[in-house]
Amino acid sequence: MHAHAGFETRHDARDVLGTHRHGGAYAALVIDGSHVEASPDGPIACEPGTLVLHPRWHAHGNRFGRLGATVANLDLADAAAPDTLRVLRVPDARQARAVFTDAPQRLGELIAACTPVRAPELHAWQAEFLRELELGELDVATLARRAGVSAAHASRVFAVSHGMPPQLLRRELRCRRALRLLADGLALADIAALAGFADQAHLSRTLRAATGATPSRLRGQIKCVQDAPPRPALQ
Template sequence: MDAPCWFETRHDGEAVLPTHRHGRGYAALVIDGQHLEACVDGAFECTPGTLLLHPAYHAHGNRFGRRGARVINMPLPDGVAPDGLRAWRVPHLDEARAMFQREPCSLAALLAQAMPCTPVELPDWQPALLQALADSELPIGALCRQLGVSLAHASRALARSHGMSPQLLRRELRWRRALSLLHGEGELSDIALRCGFSDQSHFTRVTRRYAGLPPAALRQQIKSVQDAPAAAAVC
């Protein structure tokens, strides 16, 4: 290997990374400091020893504590594609850090030792609203009223806990479902309809915005990774 495929990022105290996404899935190991990671999957308190698996093209944001944070990152090997943000706790930080730096492709060994983390506990109405945003076409204000919260309160609370407004969360949920369906063979027009986009053009615009490619090209990219030989799943 000519160069390591891991790299370290450093973040200032009280810094905020607005909601963003990456074109390739990656693993992140917190080695110092603290931050809160927020996305559709919930909010996770990340401290030294937290190992995060980020899927490709999924949105998340970060708020760093007073000391900031230092994080080691590496791309996920081909074939490793979690369906949402996954957080784990490694038992031995120094050992995990050395493994990242010495053998960054031995992610499976790290995960075999790690324990899953649970998201920050949230009020019951929040997961209920997220489920409704995924399943219902009712206006967001109506969904909030059904759950006994105002739209203004829901918007403020979800922006803090999940990094996005209810409207953006609904779009993200539709996008995630569409991204999952692009792994199959369904017609693009059917995917757009099943995922709640107004039409295929709407689906195409969102896909270009989130992935930088139209749906057909993104599907081909996904297929090329799926068809890659197992030996390619290394750094």
Template structure:
């Protein structure tokens, strides 16, 4: 069972959602790239997930409870005290991020009580306090993402923002953990998923999401998720 809810006002600019997952049966959950970074509490304690460039199988057991805080793409900034690209395709225990010992100490709650009225209350307070201590994320990040999501080329996005392509690359990696082309591929993939889940036919998804054709869509979906679009939608 999975549920998510919107963050309070003091987190809304940096956090996409808070979420909770309860394992109902033994299995493997396929996590696919979405441009986000998650701070997660599982049976082994808190850890950082992502940003991903490919599929990450995650083993789930009955009764496992996970809570997460999902940062918006480009909104993590210096929260974890390490370059975001160092966390790319990684699952890192929070206590291993020695650059932010005060944060790790405040958030090292190995077993959040799923029966509590608000099990994430103390966690949210610690996250808010940390955000107040660090600089705001790159103000260009939303425009970079919007331009790449719209299908514009890297050169065009750089020109629109008054940046060189090298400068755009550096700021994109710092903000998202990805190079611009990878970020564009992930954003297009997520748009395709949203369209397909809304009932749009695969051939129409390819056009609407900005792929050259359906074969291009199929190739990118397999590259980023390891499975077909049909499998992502229906599990087989």
């Protein structure tokens, strides 16, 4: 299933990786040290034994702790890619590391033995703020006022917890919604309206900037994944 073994990266103490995205899906296992991953999914505290499964085009940033971190990484085939971010706890970090380095074909077994990590806790006002960012049209200042915080405070909080201020977070959430809708075979103009874009041209520009591909090409890639034989890697 995986033609190549994983590789390890070492990150210095207090290192910061700004928001970025990977074109392909991949698994990341924390070997030592710690870091916080911030994305539209919220902050994830990653420590030794944390296994994060990233879907394609997942935008996130990383803030490393006082000891830095060593992370094992493994690219996932499209057909084995998760639809959404998954955060798991491995039963044995040493054995999990061996899967990444020596037996990537056993990743499915490793995942099946893991336990899910609870979703991060957010400030009480953030959940509704996020829903409105994705689905509503109110400006950020109005959303902040409704939440009982200042626009500047909302921007600072989301930049820390989600890796980007509300305006960029709105764009990212709508991109995700559009990518999900592409799989349903809807017309691009309908997808643009349902995902909150001004029109089809706006949708196309934004998705191309985020993923490097046009909506039509993305739809073809998604269809290829859907038509591929099922893989056991992420059961």
